[in-house]
Amino acid sequence: MNSNFEEKINKHIKSLESLFASKAHEFSTVNRDLIPTTSGIYAIYENNKLVYIGISANLKRRILGDHLRGDCQASAFRKNLSKALDLNDEGNITDYIIKKCSFCFLEHENPKYLEHFAIGVLEPKLNR
Numbered sequence: 001m002n003s004n005f006e007e008k009i010n011k012h013i014k015s016l017e018s019l020f021a022s023k024a025h026e027f028s029t030v031n032r033d034l035i036p037t038t039s040g041i042y043a044i045y046e047n048n049k050l051v052y053i054g055i056s057a058n059l060k061r062r063i064l065g066d067h068l069r070g071d072c073q074a075s076a077f078r079k080n081l082s083k084a085l086d087l088n089d090e091g092n093i094t095d096y097i098i099k100k101c102s103f104c105f106l107e108h109e110n111p112k113y114l115e116h117f118a119i120g121v122l123e124p125k126l127n128r
Helices: 003-021 059-068 076-085 090-100 112-122
Strands: 040-046 049-056 101-107
Touching: 003 040, 003 101, 003 112, 040 059, 040 112, 049 059, 049 076, 049 112, 059 076, 059 090, 059 101, 076 090, 090 101
Parallel strands: none
Antiparallel strands: 040 049, 040 101
16 A cells, blocks of 8 residues: 555544544533634534534634524535424524534644545535
């Protein structure tokens, strides 16, 4: 196997290990000041099970603005959660996220390929 190939895979694995080792935050009690406005990758859990992985140039805006308080047009996570649970009202989606979901994040300069790797390997149900 090409050593460059192995090096890239190992780098992605180490980044994902760091992501999943980071503290999970409940949407219901999160301190907004703990989430950076920098780029990175994040994982969303439903009842402690990984359901979604995403990236953003601004983690705080994406996680709290688009996913928690946004709408299905701005958030693929909300859209896919709505379809999976047959939730047609944005308020019901928000309530569900607050009650059942948590997230973790990792600051990362260029998370695009890491996201693709993570989704391909882990196959979170709401990324499909």
